[in-house]
Amino acid sequence: SFIFHLNLRKPAPLRCASSLMMESPKPILDFEKFDDGFVQKLVYDALVWSSLHGLVVGDKTHQRSGTVPGVGMMHAPIALLPTPFPESYWNQACEVAPVFNELVDRISLDGKFIQDSLSRTKKADVFTSRLLEIHSKMLERNKREDIRLGLHRSDYMLDEETKSLLQIEMNTISCSFPGFGRLVTELHQSLLRSHGDHLGLDSERVPRNGSTFQFADAMAKAWLEYNNPRAVVMVVVQPDERNMYDQHWLSSNTHNIVTIRKSLAEVETEGRVHEDGTLTVGGQAVSVVYYRSGYTPRDYPSESEWNARLLIEQSSAVKCPSIAYHLAGTKKIQQELAKPGVLERFMDNKDDVAKLRKCFAGLWSLDDSEIIKKAIEKPELFVMKPQREGGGNNIYGDDVRENLLRLQREGEEENAAYILMQRIFPKVSNVFLLRDGVYHKDQAISELGVYGAYLRNKERVIINEQSGYLMRTKVSSSDEGGVAAGYAVLDSIYLN
Ligand code: ADP
Ligand code: MG
Ligand code: MG
Known part of the structure; x- marks a missing residue:
């Protein structure tokens, strides 16, 4: 399955008797049961690995990190x-x-x-x-x-x-x-x-x-x-x-x-x-x-x-x-x-x-009046997209409705800046x-x-x-x- 439901080959060390009694015979990797100490160990190893192998970006708190390589690096x-x-x-x-x-x-x-x-x-x-x-x-x-x-x-x-x-x-x-x-x-x-x-x-x-x-x-x-x-x-x-x-x-x-x-x-x-x-x-x-x-x-x-x-x-x-x-x-x-x-x-x-x-x-232009009607009724089922790249530009949820209604009031031309997509x-x-x-x-x-x-x-x-x-x-x-x-x-x- 898509979620973490993977069988453990070796069960994680158990911390107390009650959890031992609760344990099913075939334990499942459950994030709730992960103890912090183990996760911290993984985190530490991941941070060391990233630093040693160049899985790094410029640190935004460092002024020159976007211009001088090797200065102000962060995993x-x-x-x-x-x-x-x-x-x-x-x-x-x-x-x-x-x-x-x-x-x-x-x-x-x-x-x-x-x-x-x-x-x-x-x-x-x-x-x-x-x-x-x-x-x-x-x-x-x-x-x-x-x-x-x-x-x-x-x-x-x-x-x-x-x-x-x-x-x-x-x-x-x-x-x-x-x-x-x-x-x-x-x-x-x-x-x-x-x-x-x-x-x-x-x-x-x-x-x-x-x-x-x-x-x-x-x-x-x-x-x-x-x-x-x-x-x-x-x-x-x-x-x-x-x-x-x-x-x-x-x-x-x-x-x-x-x-x-x-x-x-x-x-x-x-x-x-x-x-x-x-x-x-x-x-x-x-x-x-x-x-x-x-x-x-x-x-x-x-x-x-x-x-x-x-x-x-x-x-x-x-x-x-x-x-x-x-x-x-x-x-x-x-x-x-x-x-x-x-x-x-x-x-x-x-x-x-x-x-x-x-x-x-599903992809539609905003000329499609059937779809516009549907999107105004159920905006949560759509994403409205302008012709942009790089993230942070799309419109979701109630803003879809508001924008569609605004475009209906303001006339046809601006419609063509957007497409509608099935969410x-x-x-x-x-x-x-x-x-x-x-x-x-x-x-x-x-x-x-x-x-x-x-x-x-x-x-x-x-x-x-x-x-x-x-x-x-x-x-x-x-x-x-x-x-x-x-x-x-x-x-x-x-x-x-
Ligand atoms: P960009 O070119 O800015 O990356 P995207 O079309 O990839 O534009 O949209 C940005 C993000 O919005 C996507 O990474 C995704 O998380 C979310 N998104 C885009 N389209 C949909 C969709 N149809 N359903 C759900 N989420 C979407
Ligand atoms: Mg893109
Ligand atoms: Mg994208």
């Missing part, structure tokens, strides 16, 4: 133990990863579909409209991206009601924690190797996770395809980034290819696109641009950042993502894809279409969340992210694979699930 927020997850759903999520990769690639080649799908959103949302403007400039110039690199993460929740694995969203830009996915898995495996007998858990049931190396390899192979031995990989970063170590984990595994880190503002001042399409930044040729910024309006505080984004897009560098890949990952496109017949436009293989559709939740209700279980060196026991729900890497050069598909995973676990009373945003912790899975 990443983590679940102390992996969260049980049924093996069949795990297999399903892995199997569909390359199909989603291919879908994104196909969509990216259909400029008209992207522009048409987002044409009404454009009028209601300035940020999306700026992205579309760059996309349409590239279409006018007939700009071709021969080498295409996608580093994606498709997120799922297991819906308790329907017993199905449903996709929350597909991320095509700046997917977080490919560096830490592997690490948190290895931390849990290590804890289970030391304490598994006591816990009744087997470290072999935590699936191997190659996220760091698979993403880093894909970047290195994109660099090879570009075929300029002097060129560097450029990570586009936010000026103050406390999650820098997750990013450094990738950069330090790209087989000694030189990596530079630049903010969009720096790209604007130091960047140039030469006649042959080469992008140089600070005089260095750039072959691969990996965005860990540029996904939220906050990353574009002035025109400089937009200029930089356009400059990069015009160049021949491999962009991860290109503007078309970026837009293919918007919530509006996700909703369009869920309409009847749309997937078939991009995928010929019926089995692939069925696999994708199986994990689509997914995953099973709630007891977990130990570890933050700032302290553990808390809480009721939590989890979201499984499966990474996918895709690389092709013209007709040649070089990589299309599932590339590791990340579980994120959050207290069930919180609606949102961002780790960096402070709502969730990093986690791995225990197959059952």
